[in-house]
Amino acid sequence: MIPPEDAARKPLPAPDADTAMFWRGLREGHLLLQHCTDCDHVQYYQQAVCRGCGGEALTHRPASGHGTVHSFSVVHRAPGPAFKADVPYAVLLVELEEGPRMISTYTGGQPDDVTFGMKVTLALEYVTDEVVLPRFRKA
Amino acid sequence: MSGTLRGKVAVIGIGMSPVGKVPGRSPLWLAADAARKAVADAGIRKREIDGVLSSHAFASPFHRFSVAFSEYFGIQPTFSNTLQVSGATASTMFNIGAAAIHGGLAKVVLVVAADSLMTGLTPDLALRSLTESRDQQYEMPFGIPVANTFAMTAHRHMKEFGTTPEQLAEVAVVQRRHASRTPGAQQTTPITVDDVLNSGMVTTPYHKLDCSLISDGGAAFILTSAENARAIGIEAPVYILGGGECYTHEHIFLMPSLTTTGAVESSRKAYAMAGYGPADMNVAGVYDCFTGTVIMMLEDLGFCPKGEGGRFVDDGHMTYGGRIPSNTHGGLLSFAHSGMPGSLFHFHEVIAQLRGGCGERQVTNAELGLVHSLGAGFATNATTILGTENTL
Numbered sequence: 001m002i003p004p005e006d007a008a009r010k011p012l013p014a015p016d017a018d019t020a021m022f023w024r025g026l027r028e029g030h031l032l033l034q035h036c037t038d039c040d041h042v043q044y045y046q047q048a049v050c051r052g053c054g055g056e057a058l059t060h061r062p063a064s065g066h067g068t069v070h071s072f073s074v075v076h077r078a079p080g081p082a083f084k085a086d087v088p089y090a091v092l093l094v095e096l097e098e099g100p101r102m103i104s105t106y107t108g109g110q111p112d113d114v115t116f117g118m119k120v121t122l123a124l125e126y127v128t129d130e131v132v133l134p135r136f137r138k139a
Numbered sequence: 140m141s142g143t144l145r146g147k148v149a150v151i152g153i154g155m156s157p158v159g160k161v162p163g164r165s166p167l168w169l170a171a172d173a174a175r176k177a178v179a180d181a182g183i184r185k186r187e188i189d190g191v192l193s194s195h196a197f198a199s200p201f202h203r204f205s206v207a208f209s210e211y212f213g214i215q216p217t218f219s220n221t222l223q224v225s226g227a228t229a230s231t232m233f234n235i236g237a238a239a240i241h242g243g244l245a246k247v248v249l250v251v252a253a254d255s256l257m258t259g260l261t262p263d264l265a266l267r268s269l270t271e272s273r274d275q276q277y278e279m280p281f282g283i284p285v286a287n288t289f290a291m292t293a294h295r296h297m298k299e300f301g302t303t304p305e306q307l308a309e310v311a312v313v314q315r316r317h318a319s320r321t322p323g324a325q326q327t328t329p330i331t332v333d334d335v336l337n338s339g340m341v342t343t344p345y346h347k348l349d350c351s352l353i354s355d356g357g358a359a360f361i362l363t364s365a366e367n368a369r370a371i372g373i374e375a376p377v378y379i380l381g382g383g384e385c386y387t388h389e390h391i392f393l394m395p396s397l398t399t400t401g402a403v404e405s406s407r408k409a410y411a412m413a414g415y416g417p418a419d420m421n422v423a424g425v426y427d428c429f430t431g432t433v434i435m436m437l438e439d440l441g442f443c444p445k446g447e448g449g450r451f452v453d454d455g456h457m458t459y460g461g462r463i464p465s466n467t468h469g470g471l472l473s474f475a476h477s478g479m480p481g482s483l484f485h486f487h488e489v490i491a492q493l494r495g496g497c498g499e500r501q502v503t504n505a506e507l508g509l510v511h512s513l514g515a516g517f518a519t520n521a522t523t524i525l526g527t528e529n530t531l
Contacts, residue, residue, distance in 0.1 A: 023276075073287050073342045073344075074343045075287060077339075103391060
């Protein structure tokens with residue numbers, strides 16, 4: 001059972017050995033993707049092995065930050081108390097220019113403005129000293 | 140197909156606890172109540188059970204629910220596990236239970252699950268328990284409930300195939316009509332398409348009535364070998380003819396296609412083992428956490444071509460007189476949805492239909508049935524095909 005005071009707190013990412021570089025990248029202003037130098041697979045999210053070939057020849061490169069909205073859903077009923085103040089907000093499934101998709105939220109406009117195929121660009125949200133969230137605004 | 144479990148395992152007992160709002164009863168009590176009824180239905184004694192399969196219960200403090208259940212129920216099985224592949228768990232319990240019997244690990248397997256999502260958790264904590272199931276780093280910080288992952292698939296389906304909000308709503312309307320004839324169903328008041336569209340937006344394109352219920356309740360089943368079923372004189376056993384599963388991703392952003400799911404492969408495998416195809420099925424239990432989920436599954440399970448699910452439902456094909464009467468008990472949308480046990484109610488209904496004991500709900504000449512369970516934003520898919528003696 002989750003104590004009510006914890007339920008009201010927004011969940012923040014807790015980086016692990018596979019993902020620490022990703023969250024550090026965001027603190028430094030970059031959305032990092034992993035590029036496999038063996039098979040050219042580009043991956044999000046970060047892990048120690050390539051999901052394409054199983055190799056470990058992965059390098060981190062900043063994404064351009066450009067993408068399109070592959071799908072979205074505007075949340076009107078918050079998933080728990082932590083997000084109640086934010087509704088309505090648009091959850092985006094962004095397809096990055098480099099290929100991978102990622103989950104994010106829309107910022108800098110009304111959620112009803114979001115459309116399929118809309119071009120979006122990275123907008124970093126500085127949540128705490130440790131955590132920067134990659135969000136997206138209209139390009 | 141030789142060597143598989145096709146027709147080797149029978150369901151000889153079914154049972155269900157009260158469902159909906161059942162205050163003051165723990166998940167273990169609900170599970171034991173269902174199990175007691177399944178044992179009585181099979182006409183066996185509980186000590187004959189040597190295998191127990193279950194799923195985790197959110198409202199139970201026990202991490203090994205199947206083990207805690209056995210103690211509570213007063214049995215000491217020699218085969219047991221608590222399975223967790225979200226909503227698909229129900230079907231996997233049948234598949235694995237049948238495999239265990241066919242493979243000699245157990246003789247009589249009790250499949251049992253229950254949860255108290257309605258009265259055992261506060262509404263916010265119940266919802267929170269669902270967000271907790273999403274990834275802590277790449278999904279949860281963005282406030283994405285599991286509902287949202289399903290919503291994005293349906294939304295994309297609407298964009299690609301022109302599926303309409305009215306077609307989604309029709310699924311809820313049909314299933315409510317079905318539930319009105321099911322004793323004990325949680326929601327039985329008739330609804331219209333307009334009622335669904337005016338029920339308040341939860342997460343686009345889903346309104347409140349496009350979403351399944353939050354319930355208490357559980358169900359239980361007794362499985363044994365076809366040989367043993369005959370030996371103990373079971374009159375009309377229902378046989379497990381085929382099973383298949385498919386796990387395509389964990390994160391919604393790695394789902395290969397938002398509109399074609401792992402149900403294509405899980406059902407293909409189940410049909411192949413059973414030696415039957417979608418056109419042969421007489422009745423179906425189609426996982427229905429949301430209305431759009433049903434439309435996508437009717438396509439992926441092969442009942443209609445990709446993209447035509449909305450029209451298929453509109454044309455009356457998921458109800459009596461149509462191509463495949465589905466969720467004739469009302470489903471998760473109107474009968475009950477107690478989390479991982481939810482899809483066991485589909486099994487209960489399809490098996491009851493194949494036994495021919497559904498009264499005014501009875502689908503005529505029901506000999507072959509399919510149950511498809513899924514979960515976690517289509518990450519998990521499992522299909523089971525069941526049939527009467529005539530279909531062996």
